[in-house]
Amino acid sequence: MVPANNQATILHADLDAFYASVEQRDNPALQNMPMAVGTGIILSASYQARAMGVKTTMNVQVAKQYCPGLVTVEPRMEAYDSASQEVFEIFDDTTPYVEALSIDEAFLEVGGLRKIVGPPIEVAQILRNRIAGETGLPISVGIARTKFLAKVASGASKPDGLLLVEPDSELEFLHPLPVRSLWGVGKVAEGKLLAKGIATVGEVANAGITKLEQILGKSSGEHLYNLANNIDNRQVTKTKRRQSIGAQQALSPKNMNYAEIETLLIALVDRVTKRLRDGNRLAKTVMLRFRFGDFRSDTRSVSVADETDSTPELLAIARNILRNRRPEIETSGLTLIGFTLANLSTGEGIQQALDFTNNASPKLDIALDAVKDRFGTNSIGRAGLLSYEESVHTPVIPDTPD
Numbered sequence: 001m002v003p004a005n006n007q008a009t010i011l012h013a014d015l016d017a018f019y020a021s022v023e024q025r026d027n028p029a030l031q032n033m034p035m036a037v038g039t040g041i042i043l044s045a046s047y048q049a050r051a052m053g054v055k056t057t058m059n060v061q062v063a064k065q066y067c068p069g070l071v072t073v074e075p076r077m078e079a080y081d082s083a084s085q086e087v088f089e090i091f092d093d094t095t096p097y098v099e100a101l102s103i104d105e106a107f108l109e110v111g112g113l114r115k116i117v118g119p120p121i122e123v124a125q126i127l128r129n130r131i132a133g134e135t136g137l138p139i140s141v142g143i144a145r146t147k148f149l150a151k152v153a154s155g156a157s158k159p160d161g162l163l164l165v166e167p168d169s170e171l172e173f174l175h176p177l178p179v180r181s182l183w184g185v186g187k188v189a190e191g192k193l194l195a196k197g198i199a200t201v202g203e204v205a206n207a208g209i210t211k212l213e214q215i216l217g218k219s220s221g222e223h224l225y226n227l228a229n230n231i232d233n234r235q236v237t238k239t240k241r242r243q244s245i246g247a248q249q250a251l252s253p254k255n256m257n258y259a260e261i262e263t264l265l266i267a268l269v270d271r272v273t274k275r276l277r278d279g280n281r282l283a284k285t286v287m288l289r290f291r292f293g294d295f296r297s298d299t300r301s302v303s304v305a306d307e308t309d310s311t312p313e314l315l316a317i318a319r320n321i322l323r324n325r326r327p328e329i330e331t332s333g334l335t336l337i338g339f340t341l342a343n344l345s346t347g348e349g350i351q352q353a354l355d356f357t358n359n360a361s362p363k364l365d366i367a368l369d370a371v372k373d374r375f376g377t378n379s380i381g382r383a384g385l386l387s388y389e390e391s392v393h394t395p396v397i398p399d400t401p402d
């Protein structure tokens, strides 16, 4: 269970200008430019466009009055979904306690990682570095004792920021903020509060509950009073089990040879299939994600007839998909490889076919998992991985708790 919280252990992680950042990542011509996604209404604007006054939900015609050089592009929801999946895979790889709020933000409870990884601020820094390195997207993280404050902190740290609010400086941080920063305060409530001379969160806290209930009604009044005094007992609740699990690896240097890339893939498959079995699940679909040196991205998937949790079986499929891309990899280079298992089901009640055709041994997988649980995921590996680690003297995959 999540420990009772009297320390700042809740992370609120939120990608910056999400859609616009994906477009800038995928198209170098858009980088460092005032640009926005949306051709009628602005859905997301780059920070360069925001600096000129462009805002989300603004009409494009109006936005161009503020920012005559504004470049707008059509939304590509598939690209955003896939980027979101990459980011959530890193969240899930960081802690088991991930509560998704939207396509690009989540709460993460990281209090239990202190001994294994480090204090929340270190966990947050590792998370930010991984997301930047593996997905090429900027993310801001707020850390606090309560969910509300963590969210306010990430907002205050943007763009590309990190902000920890220590428990003893919570009210100092919160009280000077405008009332608009409180959850649930929109234009209407803001107007009512301003009319009574209440402009800051501190003034909301000082107004007292009775006065707030008179201004805003009983439930809103109490809600705002609690937030303004930072009374927020909500814990991070794991969102429902995901329909896919996966991991990816940014490749550096870009000119890794094919054998090295294949070795990395083996490590990814090992790690993800272990998580699959830890969750007592079976997979039907193997997906590989590629980002090539020329910025093209591509996803390829293969489904099997019988769902499985066998590493050798899933690895064989993954290697096959990789082999089909070999010519492209060798001409363009690869900057990212991802391995995802989708169409997951719970394994209960399903009789697995015994496989006598190769070395696939459920017993071997279970034994390997037990060693990894005990000694960490880098303690044991397949022979392909060993030879890679011997030849390149850097850790291939950062060791993260499952």
Ligand SMILES: [Mg+2]
Residues within 6 Å of the ligand: 014, 015, 016, 017, 018, 104, 105
């Ligand atoms: Mg965001």
